[in-house]
Amino acid sequence: MVNDLEMAPGMQETSLAANSRGTILVVEDDPRLQKVLRRIFADEQYTVVVAGDGQTALDLFRLEHPLAVILDLILPQISGRELCQTFKSISIDTPVIVLSAITEVVDKVLLLELGADDYVTKPFSPRELTARVQAAVRRQHKPRTAATYRFADCEIDFKRMTAWRAGNPVVLTSHEFKLLKFFIENAELVLTREVLLNEVWGYNAYPTTRTVDNQILKLRQKLESDPATPRHLLTIYGAGYKFVP
Template identity: 75%
Template sequence: MITDTDLMDEGAEFDTPPVANLGTILVIEDDPRMQKVLRRIFAEEHYAVVVAGDGQTGLELFKSEHPLAVVLDLILPRISGRELCQTFKNLSNETPIVVLSAISEVVDKVLLLELGADDYVTKPFSPRELTARVQAAIRRQRKPIPSSVFRFADCEIDFKSMSARRGGVPVVLTAHEFKLLKFFTDNADRVLTRELLLNEVWGYNSYPTTRTVDNQILKLRQKLEPDPANPRYLLTIYGAGYKFVP
């Protein structure tokens, strides 16, 4: 836990090695002792660190350095942390911002999250917690957004807009056909019994027969398979059920 006593022990200047492996962290903090602490914490985790002592300098460094993440104090000269947070997100919404402040009121945390902050750490803080939260925010931003579009053969299915094309030509699918196809694509190469499909796609409160499943898959084959009589993608596994092979 970093406390005021720890800051008193940070009297000696030191230089952070200029080379880092993981990218640049921008620290915006007006307390010189806290600057040294934060520089050391992130340098030890193999980040390059650039430090600004006021909001205006922080804004200039944000534009020039394109940091991997920002650690931001709230109470700053020239431009406040709150204003900076909103400005940063307007400039680069994908850059994670972790607020580090002695202000602990819930209303302030909610406000910062509404302004775009990705996380909030209260002083005094644990270095391990701070680095973990910054790294988690970076990972969240790097995580690819799952595409709503699924492609196989010459078919392109957009489950979000509920549109389908085959060979570039629109194909009309019912809402229930989209739901069934989505379950197949989510479980590709898995044998799915008719009972499982009834429960998961039609729901426990519906009472269709297994023949309903067969008819629905027949319709999907007619719309999406090159040769519906000899399906290549929506396969029948005799004695077990069906399997989608993209």
Template identity: 75%
Template sequence: MISRESSTGESALLPGVHDLGTILVVEDDPRMQQVLQRMFSAEQYEVIKAEDGRTALELFRTKKPIAVVLDLILPNVSGRELCQSFKSTAPETPVIIVSAISEVVDKVLLLELGADDYVTKPFSPRELMARVQAAIRRRRKTPLADSYRFAECEIDFKKMTATRKGTAVALTSHEFRLLKFFTDHAERVLSREELLNEVWGYNCYPTTRTVDNQILKLRQKLESDPANPTHFLTIYGAGYKFIP
């Protein structure tokens, strides 16, 4: 792909060159910005760059990227706050975290805020590209259904709203995605590994406790008696099953 960088920090496509979509790179290190821009431009993506949180929010709203690559430590607005803002504005847009922070607790927190994947610095460019493209494919492959009802609950996946007994229930974007996967595979036993791979996008993740914690939260929010669930069932030695 042939591109030129504009005065606003965007990688502008030359006329007649095919473009697969725009990726927003949020990174305050100029050298890392250049590495990421070259990498995505070579694969026919347009690249827009932001080195601080305020600029990133503005570009996200105006340019509507198909994916975001996000560093955590930024001026003005933290990466965690940005992740939450991005997902509140456009929950279908993949956000891939790229950070030197490798602690499992930080990864779990970001996943619960809605991040689609987490790549630790230093990283392999090929691995990062594969994860970004996989996240984009997952979103294009499984568009959200309009709504789903079970027992006392009504879920609108497009509007990202949920109610139980007519009362609004606050779900995170990841909880909506997990719930969507359950409703798409009702009455089927799903292993923790399959849930991690299909919902979180990980072929291998340090702990399956992430899944357990998310299902516990779904029970607390959507079950009449979370201690004795009737919809989100544990199948001991196998995984979980959703019964409408």
């Protein structure tokens, strides 16, 4: 396991991997842990860029268009929570993996609702961290849903992150967009709660599957004309859920 292990905060350094598999943005203000994370991902043939504060991270995100982000929560200038939400507003498809010593379930749920793709607790296993990053990247390279998708009286623009029902705007969180997108990509298939947790939330083990039920309830309230008798986000009793356009 790796604990929080010499750059000044805000400084950036790039590790260029030969035949790079893509760029990983590491947002971490501890110089020792910066070095550890840089080495872990450079050894996996990624190009690594490092930010020690929130503003540098935001600048690098816009400049580098990273394949994925490793994000600490406690940072100078801009908090990790605010950064997570901003990253997702710029590029919803860029995986953000939070790496933090905070273990409270409520914090994990909040971050997932802000759009984080996964959450790894310090101290961490390098193998687990790289596996989760690679899994998040694979999920984003599945066949893409059209930027604008229509079903019934709903119109969803995934690129602009806007939603309309019966001509009226509907406010969805970034995580609700992710969940809806996964349903659309797997239309007519029965999806278990465990599959949804693994593929949308990014957790192999999550405190409760009620998280899935609550998120689908919210989507029904926002997108179904009659949430009590849904026509599109269906419960398949004893199995899971199914999206029917």
